[in-house]
Amino acid sequence: MAEEYNPQKGDIGTEFIVTVKNKGVVVPLSSATIKQMLFVDPSGNVNVKEAEFVTNGDDGKLKYETIEGDLYEHGEWKIQVYVEMLSWSGHTKKGSFKVEDNFEPEEEPIP
Numbered sequence: 840m841a842e843e844y845n846p847q848k849g850d851i852g853t854e855f856i857v858t859v860k861n862k863g864v865v866v867p868l869s870s871a872t873i874k875q876m877l878f879v880d881p882s883g884n885v886n887v888k889e890a891e892f893v894t895n896g897d898d899g900k901l902k903y904e905t906i907e908g909d910l911y912e913h914g915e916w917k918i919q920v921y922v923e924m925l926s927w928s929g930h931t932k933k934g935s936f937k938v939e940d941n942f943e944p945e946e947e948p949i950p
Contacts, residue, residue, distance in 0.1 A: 869896035881914030913940035
């Protein structure tokens with residue numbers, strides 16, 4: 840993610856954008872047939888999500904927007920991209936981000 844942002848547990852619509860690079864140079868991804876983001880939760884479970892191009896893939900950028908149930912656990916998460924293209928297939932370096940917890944509502948509303 841470009842700016843420092845910690846999503847909240849249960850957030851929907853949080854956009855993760857990753858730029859795939861090799862030795863600091865952007866990798867054009869327009870020929871990619873498989874584009875995935877792998878999310879590892881704090882308990883070690885791997886969740887594979889289908890990624891999309893941000894534009895046409897020539898900029899090396901992929902994105903995934905969270906849906907209900909994606910960010911189900913607070914704590915330190917890991918993220919990695921997997922891509923298959925005609926000329927190359929493989930994983931990017933791992934990254935990490937923190938999912939913040941929320942206040943639990945009280946049983947009775949405070950008057």
